[in-house]
Amino acid sequence: MNFLKRILPGIIVLAIGVGLTSLIVMTGPEPESQKSKILARTIRSIEAKTTDIKLYVQSQGTVVSKQVIDVVPQVAGEVIYVSPKFVAGGRFTKGEVILRIDPRDYELVVITAEASIAERNQRVMQEDAEAALAADEWAQLGQGEASDLTLRKPQREGALAALKSAQASLQRAKLDLDRTEIRAPFDGILTEKMVDFGQFLNRGNKVGTYYSTEVLEVRLPLTNRDISQFDLAGLQTGERQYQVRLAGQFANKENIWNARVIRTEGIIDVRSRILYVVAELTGSELFAISDGMPITIGQFVSAEIEGRSFKNVIRLPRESLRQGNQVLIIDQDNKLRTRMVDVLETNNEYVVIASGVKDGDIVNLSQLGISVDGLLVETETQPALRDLVAASASIGAEESRRENNDD
Numbered sequence: 001m002n003f004l005k006r007i008l009p010g011i012i013v014l015a016i017g018v019g020l021t022s023l024i025v026m027t028g029p030e031p032e033s034q035k036s037k038i039l040a041r042t043i044r045s046i047e048a049k050t051t052d053i054k055l056y057v058q059s060q061g062t063v064v065s066k067q068v069i070d071v072v073p074q075v076a077g078e079v080i081y082v083s084p085k086f087v088a089g090g091r092f093t094k095g096e097v098i099l100r101i102d103p104r105d106y107e108l109v110v111i112t113a114e115a116s117i118a119e120r121n122q123r124v125m126q127e128d129a130e131a132a133l134a135a136d137e138w139a140q141l142g143q144g145e146a147s148d149l150t151l152r153k154p155q156r157e158g159a160l161a162a163l164k165s166a167q168a169s170l171q172r173a174k175l176d177l178d179r180t181e182i183r184a185p186f187d188g189i190l191t192e193k194m195v196d197f198g199q200f201l202n203r204g205n206k207v208g209t210y211y212s213t214e215v216l217e218v219r220l221p222l223t224n225r226d227i228s229q230f231d232l233a234g235l236q237t238g239e240r241q242y243q244v245r246l247a248g249q250f251a252n253k254e255n256i257w258n259a260r261v262i263r264t265e266g267i268i269d270v271r272s273r274i275l276y277v278v279a280e281l282t283g284s285e286l287f288a289i290s291d292g293m294p295i296t297i298g299q300f301v302s303a304e305i306e307g308r309s310f311k312n313v314i315r316l317p318r319e320s321l322r323q324g325n326q327v328l329i330i331d332q333d334n335k336l337r338t339r340m341v342d343v344l345e346t347n348n349e350y351v352v353i354a355s356g357v358k359d360g361d362i363v364n365l366s367q368l369g370i371s372v373d374g375l376l377v378e379t380e381t382q383p384a385l386r387d388l389v390a391a392s393a394s395i396g397a398e399e400s401r402r403e404n405n406d407d
Helices: 003-026 104-140 153-178 234-237 385-406
Strands: 041-048 050-065 068-071 077-082 097-101 181-183 188-193 208-212 215-222 242-250 253-268 274-281 301-318 327-330 336-340 344-345 350-355 362-364 376-381
Touching: 003 050, 003 234, 104 153, 215 253, 215 301, 242 274, 274 301, 362 376
Parallel strands: 041 376
Antiparallel strands: 041 362, 050 215, 050 301, 068 208, 077 097, 097 181, 188 208, 215 274, 242 253, 242 301, 253 274, 301 350, 327 336, 327 362, 344 350
16 A cells, blocks of 8 residues: 555556557647658760771780801801901801812812813714714615614713713702802801801701791780681682781880781690781881881780771770679669660770660769669760770870970
């Protein structure tokens, strides 16, 4: 009983408070309802424009000579002359004398061969006279048809054969005499010297290594994806060539040379799965476009090979591509929509799209989450990629003109 007396005042106060609160809620004004506002997300985007494009394949390699030979004498003898350029790094033009071997022994052989020919000629003339005399005697005294032996035909043929042998000996002697001068077979550079003045050489002794500078080559590795840009069958048969620009540094300056991809090596490397194509440089291609700097054997160069051409395709920055073959398009309501695209080519800078994006579409460039389809966005669209490239080219040309004026 005493407990009830203690808590009863509290119960009465609580009941009065609840009643007053209910009365205020029922008789008070209703709060105004507010609609939630969706905020647009700011993104980067680009306008898609159709264009014609030629794709390029990047590779790299080292410049080598197409022809590398060992310089060897074809006759034996003492070296009596060496060219002042007969040193490592010496350059020769086609037909220039590299060294000479003592020719006197070979001159004597030529004289002997000439004397032998004179003797054989005399023998042939003698046989002709005797054959004519034998024919006359048979005509006067003989009966029936004379035999070849009677008319001395075998003897005459033997004399003619001996004459031909002497003539061949003379040609061989003259050839050996010519070979006492070792001449450059083509324009080139000597990279190794192994003999010197006064040394006796045997036939076949190596005297140096000689590199051609008339035709240079660069082996360029291509992946399976790279190969798809070319007419491989045409390259393998030699019916098709592709232009390539080589860039490399020499004398602390970067230069560019034109070349041609003329063939493949025909075999895929079983370890790397790489196919090598060969770029060739001849004539004016051996000199840089800007200042005529010659390309050098052993120089490392990067290569940009022209590939296939496409019409009415769209090129976008690489960051526009999502999950392999998707892009995000901004629709008329400024919302993102996922599009599947057909990608022709992709690299670190751009992607080439054949279908899935139309001319004039606005394409997202920002990195977003996975579930963004229908997301409200706002953006300031940058010009199409081809316009940016054209603008960059104009700026580069203007800077080049300024540099030339400063010079």
